[in-house]
Amino acid sequence: MGSWSRDTPWRQGYLLQPETVRELELAPNLPPEKVAAVIASHDCDLAQPPDTEPFVEVVLGTFLDGAPNGNYTNCKNLRRLHVGFSATGEEVHVEIDTNRRALIPKDAVDNPRHGLSEHLPSPSHRMTNREHGVFQRWLAARYRRAAFPDEFDRRLKEETKIAEKLAKAFKDTGNHITAVFFDVDGGTENARNGADDPYELVVTLLYATDVDPAAARAAAVAAAETIRSIFEARCRPSKDSDDAWIWIELVDIEVISDEALSYAQSQLLKKWQADHISLRTEPEQPMFEI
Numbered sequence: 001m002g003s004w005s006r007d008t009p010w011r012q013g014y015l016l017q018p019e020t021v022r023e024l025e026l027a028p029n030l031p032p033e034k035v036a037a038v039i040a041s042h043d044c045d046l047a048q049p050p051d052t053e054p055f056v057e058v059v060l061g062t063f064l065d066g067a068p069n070g071n072y073t074n075c076k077n078l079r080r081l082h083v084g085f086s087a088t089g090e091e092v093h094v095e096i097d098t099n100r101r102a103l104i105p106k107d108a109v110d111n112p113r114h115g116l117s118e119h120l121p122s123p124s125h126r127m128t129n130r131e132h133g134v135f136q137r138w139l140a141a142r143y144r145r146a147a148f149p150d151e152f153d154r155r156l157k158e159e160t161k162i163a164e165k166l167a168k169a170f171k172d173t174g175n176h177i178t179a180v181f182f183d184v185d186g187g188t189e190n191a192r193n194g195a196d197d198p199y200e201l202v203v204t205l206l207y208a209t210d211v212d213p214a215a216a217r218a219a220a221v222a223a224a225e226t227i228r229s230i231f232e233a234r235c236r237p238s239k240d241s242d243d244a245w246i247w248i249e250l251v252d253i254e255v256i257s258d259e260a261l262s263y264a265q266s267q268l269l270k271k272w273q274a275d276h277i278s279l280r281t282e283p284e285q286p287m288f289e290i
Contacts, residue, residue, distance in 0.1 A: 004047065004048065004053075004106055012046070018033045021035045024102075026060060035060065036094035036095070039056060039121065041053075041058075056106060059096045060100040063094050064095055067093070068084070068175075070174045072095065076179075078098065081135070083127070083131055084128075085127050086128055087127055090124055090125060148272075173223055185200050195247050198246055203227060205253065217255065228253055231250035
């Protein structure tokens with residue numbers, strides 16, 4: 001049991017090696033080399049002995065063959081995440097699913113009879129600090145996500161089908177857009193009745209500045225124009241009147257950098273998640289936001 005201490009090589013965000021996946025039968029229906037098993041337990045819990053923290057939690061998914069889908073990057077979807085492992089220079093991307101988790105008994109890892117005592121996390125692929133931060137926020141967001149009025153949500157998804165259109169608009173933005181915020185009715189709770197009593201919506205697109213700020217801003221500006229067109233087409237059948245909006249009135253779209261968003265703004269805005277996408281895949285794709 002000596003492996004579970006502050007010196008343990010197991011760390012949050014590390015990938016398990018295929019041998020470990022196979023020995024533990026984490027995904028028996030998939031080749032182990034295709035399975036992305038990412039350690040979700042916090043480092044402090046990994047350092048505790050089995051009698052205090054008996055399990056290691058992992059989130060399961062698969063390695064992506066192509067580029068990540070922009071709907072699943074940067075926590076845009078609460079149930080599925082596309083995240084990179086690029087710290088070692090050998091960059092890979094994985095798709096993980098919050099509904100596919102496993103608990104590994106620490107005693108099983110320490111027990112030589114299971115052949116796991118020397119199975120360390122993969123040294124080939126590691127997350128950068130930024131990628132690890134995205135992974136942590138995704139783990140936490142499931143329990144901290146914003147809730148919008150049921151009627152607003154119904155209008156966005158069912159009445160206008162705008163949610164589906166928005167998801168498609170973000171598909172190719174990759175890591176350029178880090179967050180989408182909705183300000184509905186200025187944060188007040190209003191009872192809206194009928195199509196002619198629309199919610200007032202301000203959308204804020206947050207773009208990344210860490211890699212290529214110019215390209216990220218261009219992607220956000222293009223997405224803003226697409227979003228405006230979507231709302232115009234679905235919620236403004238008549239362009240001749242200032243009062244032509246129905247269901248949801250798009251008051252404004254703001255494009256700002258992740259460096260410019262103030263803490264006060266972040267507390268007022270609610271992050272929009274494209275998790276409705278996951279419900280549209282019937283049946284779900286094998287083990288692996290629209």
